[in-house]
Amino acid sequence: MRYVYPCNIEGNETDGDGFTAIFPDVNGAITGGFTFKEALINAEDCLVVALSACVDCYEELPTPSPYQKGQELLTVQPVIAAQLDLYTAMREQNIGLPQLAQRLGISEDAAAPLLSLDYRTPIGQVIEAMYAVGCAPAVTEQVA
Numbered sequence: 001m002r003y004v005y006p007c008n009i010e011g012n013e014t015d016g017d018g019f020t021a022i023f024p025d026v027n028g029a030i031t032g033g034f035t036f037k038e039a040l041i042n043a044e045d046c047l048v049v050a051l052s053a054c055v056d057c058y059e060e061l062p063t064p065s066p067y068q069k070g071q072e073l074l075t076v077q078p079v080i081a082a083q084l085d086l087y088t089a090m091r092e093q094n095i096g097l098p099q100l101a102q103r104l105g106i107s108e109d110a111a112a113p114l115l116s117l118d119y120r121t122p123i124g125q126v127i128e129a130m131y132a133v134g135c136a137p138a139v140t141e142q143v144a
Contacts, residue, residue: 002138003051003081005064006071007043009036023074025062026050040072047074052117055087080117082126082137087115089135103132 009021012032019039023029029050033039054061061084067073076084090100101111113119114129127137 003061003064003084004073004075005047005062006067007040007047007074008070009039009043009072021046021072023047023050025065027062028053040074043072044074048076048080048117051076051080051084055084055115055117058091060091061088079121079123079126082123082130083115083117083121085135085138086126086130086133089130089133090115093133095133100129100133104129 005023005025007021007023009019012018012020018032018034019036020030020032021039021043023043023046026047027050029046031039031042031046033042051061053059075081090096097108097111097115100114101108104111111129113121114126130137
């Protein structure tokens with residue numbers, strides 16, 4: 001999957017209490033938790049928030065670096081990956097929200113959630129928007 005980011009989760013050395021999670025490739029993506037598991041759960045949310053900030057600021061999405069031993073690999077959920085693919089295709093083609101809305105025959109207000117990572121847009125709507133900008137959803141195979 002395209003949006004798999006390595007995350008460093010380490011125990012806090014200063015007071016020995018809790019864990020810090022840092023994404024080396026995603027600017028500002030730092031969080032933590034009292035336990036390793038809590039830090040991992042918070043890291044998943046932190047990744048989406050940081051990527052959402054890139055979308056909101058119309059910035060290029062960070063490229064994940066290769067996995068290194070000791071890191072956790074975290075990925076976004078499929079609908080968010082589709083939204084990020086839509087955003088990337090629009091950015092590459094210099095298509096703004098007004099043009100997307102026009103291609104879909106909807107208002108800009110109705111099109112905005114397609115790119116909002118904190119709004120759970122149905123995957124079918126995101127896929128329809130992807131086709132409207134000339135990109136197809138990535139298909140992954142699962143081993144049974």
